Amino acid sequence: MEGGFRIEPLKEEDFNEIAELLNQTFGASRTRTYNLWKYEQTPPNQVLVVKDTSTSKVAGFVAQITLPIILGEEVYVAVQSVDGVVHPQFRGQGIFYDLCNESYRTSRENGAALVIAWTERYGGAWRVNIKKHGFLDIGLMKVLVYPIKPFRAVRWLGWGRLKSFVVGAVLWCRKILKHPRNIARLDLILEKGKWDYDGFSSCWKESLIPNAAAINKSSEFYKRRFSKSLWPTQEFYPISVREKDKIVCFAICITYTSKEGTSGIIADLHCIDGNDEALRLLIKECIEHFKAEGADYVRGWAKKSDWILKILVNSGFIIRDGRECLIMSPLSDDVTSDSPIFDFRLWDLDLCDSDHV
Template sequence: MAEIRPYRVGDEEQIVNLFNEVFKKDRKVNYWHWQFLESPYGQTAMALADEDGKIIGQCTLMPSKMQVGDREILGGQSIDAMVHKDFRRMGYYENLAFYSYDLGIEMGIKFRYGFPSKEALQGILEKLGGKLVCDIPLYMDVYRLDRLAAHFLKSKGLSIVLTAPIKFFIWLFKGKKVKSNEKYEFEEIKNFDHRFDELWSRVSENYGTMTTRESSFLNWRISNHPNISYKTFAATRNGELKGYIVVKDEEKLVRGKYPLKIGSIVDIIGEDEDSYIALYERAKEYFKSIKIDFVLCWILDGMYREETLKKLGFMKTKSRIPFAVKNLTDDSSIDEYIFKEENWYLMPIEADTY
């Protein structure tokens, strides 16, 4: 039986090798160091299964400072849970998960949260005592419908003709285009300074349960990401920061062979509705300049600025992302904040896969 133990310096090579084997990826050790050791909120709690010196399993809780009601507490995001194929169905996953909870509690983590696959969700609900808060709806703003159709029809001209009625109905669905009423100055952000701490201090009371948007977190998560180059646009008015939007773009293959350029709103924080509208207008300029086909955004039911984001033209798709939570303490006072969808403000910045 493998030993269940915490991370030790030097384990990272084996952990990365196991990750690449299980998930068929090509992760590098420098990415692992950034993700698990360099967070401003401390080293990730890592529970490992050690079979005679070989790492064969892992469960983790990555600490994040969370705003929960009028308090700031530590939450722990479960990422990279894995067991080598030769050791599955032997109880390791459950033992590793519960041990990671113990390690997290010692660090001061109050609750566990994560975005599990549909397969992993069943185990979380049935074996680990987690609760499904919601299936996060994925919304889409379509920019170039004819290009998507052209891949399937093999004719650009025909795609333009056939998609015209669809584009008309989309236009009707979106309704009147909203525009910002104020004038802003925009700048592209490479590093997040004290202005973002001041912005968060002013607007945080408007938001629900979420990762605090401190500059230290934003610099670690966005500016210092080892693999992804995000774009961040900040909006100022009369010299004061009013909000920011973080976006990314990528090319993906639809049905394994049709390349499309996809944009994502990774995070957006604004002082008011007008700043949200202005920030997306600026992001839209960028997306159109690089010929994005469509843009994706998370919009939870009841989420702060839900209606604003919908007014910007986003339409609900059938895609969903499970979001599950577990209270690790006896403090039931946080339950109403962490178990109710409408209390969360979730953006892809929360998830390690974006």
């Protein structure tokens, strides 16, 4: 980047400057929303910051959210442009253009086929500028689309289905950012290593559409499912999130070593619909647990609910199989999405039903 600027992923020490810049540009309410992007929605490589090399001052940033497109048995990837801000002191120097270029390059490497941006809060000059960058106006909801891989995007969706997807993606993104349950709450309690069979059973039943199978998910079922008599050499580690007196989501974690390496396995993951913030907290704690256990990656299935899959993807998981929704998240710098460790499709331990992680 010319002119004494450099682009880099967001770091912890940048947060105060970014929050202040957002506050100046959009008002105080946007700072709270930004917390959601940074800690819960957006993988680190999808928040890019540009800095003045002489002072290390933040000159601007751009943030995106990954959106899996689920069409039948296939899963594709698009990117929602959430925000882009340049400090008034540095405007007019091409910073935003360079930020977008770098952001789209990163998105392309992550497998995205298109970028979506809505322009309802910006003036006509901004829309003209972003169109010059390659965005297309599809005539819906003041939304512009940037096809990173135009032929693939059209082949996937077709023009009519592309329009329908864009509307759905924008509405979903707005729901995530504005839903009252996603405003930080103090009534969520994280519990680690604590077995609450009745609470797990209740959460499991409420997270499923009532049917005959759900009736059997009793506390006794859980005691048998993860008992030492059934798995004498395996350690299970429960993590749950409680709201007041009720468990709203939980996961059973397994650390497993095989010839491919040490993996973290999420043997069960259930969340009552609408508890997005609790689920993000749970996933974050599961990843931290597996890191502490020395795991190279985390793996699991997420075939039950589209909204759970979206949160998992935005927590850094990679979709490895569209039909099975086999998901993985590398924890070691030596493990990437191209590593041979990701080539297999089935687990070494047959612990899970096919309709949930």
